[in-house]
Amino acid sequence: MVQGTASDAGKSFLVTALCRWLHRRGVCVAPFKPQNMALNSAVTAEGGEIGRAQAVQAQACGLAPHIDMNPVLLKPNSDTAAQVIIQGRTISTLEAAAYHDYKKVAKQAVLQSFARLGAQYQAVIVEGAGSPAEVNLRENDIANMGFAEAVDCPVILIADIDKGGVFAQLVGTLNLLSESEQARIKGFVINRFRGDLALLKPGLDWLEAKTGKPVLGVLPYMMDLHLDAEDAIPRHQSKAEHSSFKVVVPVLPRIANHTDFDALRLHPGVDLVFVGPEDTPPPADLVCLPGSKSVRADLESLRRNGWEAYLQRHLRYGGKLIGICGGFQMLGHTIDDPRGIEGTPGSSPGFAYFDMHTELHTEKQLRNVSGKLAWCDAPVAGYEIHVGVTHGAALAKPAAVLQQDAALQPYADGALSDDGQILGTYVHGLFDTPQACDALLAWAGYGQGANQAQRALDIAARRELDMERVADAIEAHLDTRKLDELLGLV
Numbered sequence: 133m134v135q136g137t138a139s140d141a142g143k144s145f146l147v148t149a150l151c152r153w154l155h156r157r158g159v160c161v162a163p164f165k166p167q168n169m170a171l172n173s174a175v176t177a178e179g180g181e182i183g184r185a186q187a188v189q190a191q192a193c194g195l196a197p198h199i200d201m202n203p204v205l206l207k208p209n210s211d212t213a214a215q216v217i218i219q220g221r222t223i224s225t226l227e228a229a230a231y232h233d234y235k236k237v238a239k240q241a242v243l244q245s246f247a248r249l250g251a252q253y254q255a256v257i258v259e260g261a262g263s264p265a266e267v268n269l270r271e272n273d274i275a276n277m278g279f280a281e282a283v284d285c286p287v288i289l290i291a292d293i294d295k296g297g298v299f300a301q302l303v304g305t306l307n308l309l310s311e312s313e314q315a316r317i318k319g320f321v322i323n324r325f326r327g328d329l330a331l332l333k334p335g336l337d338w339l340e341a342k343t344g345k346p347v348l349g350v351l352p353y354m355m356d357l358h359l360d361a362e363d364a365i366p367r368h369q370s371k372a373e374h375s376s377f378k379v380v381v382p383v384l385p386r387i388a389n390h391t392d393f394d395a396l397r398l399h400p401g402v403d404l405v406f407v408g409p410e411d412t413p414p415p416a417d418l419v420c421l422p423g424s425k426s427v428r429a430d431l432e433s434l435r436r437n438g439w440e441a442y443l444q445r446h447l448r449y450g451g452k453l454i455g456i457c458g459g460f461q462m463l464g465h466t467i468d469d470p471r472g473i474e475g476t477p478g479s480s481p482g483f484a485y486f487d488m489h490t491e492l493h494t495e496k497q498l499r500n501v502s503g504k505l506a507w508c509d510a511p512v513a514g515y516e517i518h519v520g521v522t523h524g525a526a527l528a529k530p531a532a533v534l535q536q537d538a539a540l541q542p543y544a545d546g547a548l549s550d551d552g553q554i555l556g557t558y559v560h561g562l563f564d565t566p567q568a569c570d571a572l573l574a575w576a577g578y579g580q581g582a583n584q585a586q587r588a589l590d591i592a593a594r595r596e597l598d599m600e601r602v603a604d605a606i607e608a609h610l611d612t613r614k615l616d617e618l619l620g621l622v
Contacts, residue, residue, distance in 0.1 A: 180220020514561025
């Protein structure tokens with residue numbers, strides 16, 4: 133099990149790296165995260181929902197994602213409540229205190245899923261959540277040491293030196309654990325180091341002498357690494373080219389599946405900017421409204437922060453607009469939530485760019501899809517995760533034609549405005565195939581005028597390349613013999 137001194141210490145990264153390192157050696161390995169709290173999710177082949185990081189880790193293992201790889205997924209829809217997904221299926225929305233009591237039930241699903249994976253694979257690499265030193269969350273813990281103790285699992289503790297205070301992170305975390313939990317930690321990994329390792333060596337020697345535990349290795353800071361984020365919004369790195377095509381994405385309070393825009397963020401000719409709630413959005417060629425876990429609340433947040441006037445001005449000057457999932461629902465006349473699926477029952481007016489209405493239903497739509505954009509032959513492949521059902525005249529002119537399965541009839545998805553300025557879709561991963569990305573950018577005006585029409589990257593090929601890079605880092609920088617011993621492979 134990989135646990136971290138804090139969120140974003142590198143747990144997901146290390147689990148992915150270990151999975152690919154083992155897989156390419158011929159070890160039958162699977163990832164596992166007992167409990168995940170994230171709004172970036174993925175759809176499994178059997179139609180369940182798991183954290184996106186575990187889907188990427190499955191790919192690192194050469195496997196299709198499965199619900200047992202992340203049996204508990206929490207999707208926050210407010211500061212105090214979250215949708216609870218158990219083994220791929222939504223069971224309820226619970227306040228934090230109620231979920232704390234429910235963890236006794238959730239633990240049974242965690243142990244069942246782990247047992248099934250353990251019976252199928254030679255090795256299982258487990259990812260913790262947050263930090264094991266959160267003393268207020270120790271009771272009924274299923275995410276970190278509570279799980280490790282229950283299944284008698286050895287633990288590696290990873291810390292991020294780039295944030296500073298790495299020795300305090302590691303020693304402080306260790307000191308907040310019980311004696312049995314301290315004994316369970318078999319070594320440390322220091323992540324994101326840049327500089328002269330010789331200058332770090334005295335600190336490593338002190339750490340080993342102080343704790344009696346080995347440093348299993350120091351991983352370098354890896355520039356230009358792309359592995360799908362578990363939840364954090366990537367830091368924006370503006371491209372210097374004056375000709376960059378500008379894409380703006382508002383960071384909604386409950387933004388979901390922002391990985392939809394990774395292909396644009398990595399595109400050599402696109403300058404993508406995530407704009408925070410209090411920030412002023414810059415002029416753009418294309419604006420993308422992302423998915424949302426709380427569509428009505430996020431729609432109100434956009435209005436409160438001046439986005440309605442910004443979008444009107446953007447369209448008036450010829451800009452293009454794409455809405456994905458919740459962002460698509462915002463483009464219609466109303467979003468109705470009579471059952472209180474995402475909060476207080478009620479109805480909210482949309483931006484009214486499309487003649488359509490959306491009603492939120494109890495049953496969530498979960499499916500992997502493929503097809504083509506409606507106005508060209510560009511293939512598109514992705515997934516749908518939504519509780520909204522949309523109806524209206526705007527859907528007569530769809531954005532894409534999709535299939536869930538080759539045996540099923542194709543169906544129309546989304547909408548395209550008559551003036552060609554606005555597009556909406558339920559497809560997450562809309563830009564992931566290079567052909568679809570190129571076609572959508574061309575529709576939005578990329579390649580015209582002064583723009584250099586550089587082609588889209590193959591995001592899947594890029595992900596594979598980076599998985600190999602991180603596996604190489606395991607070989608080069610960690611004590612691989614000790615890792616094999618911990619896994620019982622020697």
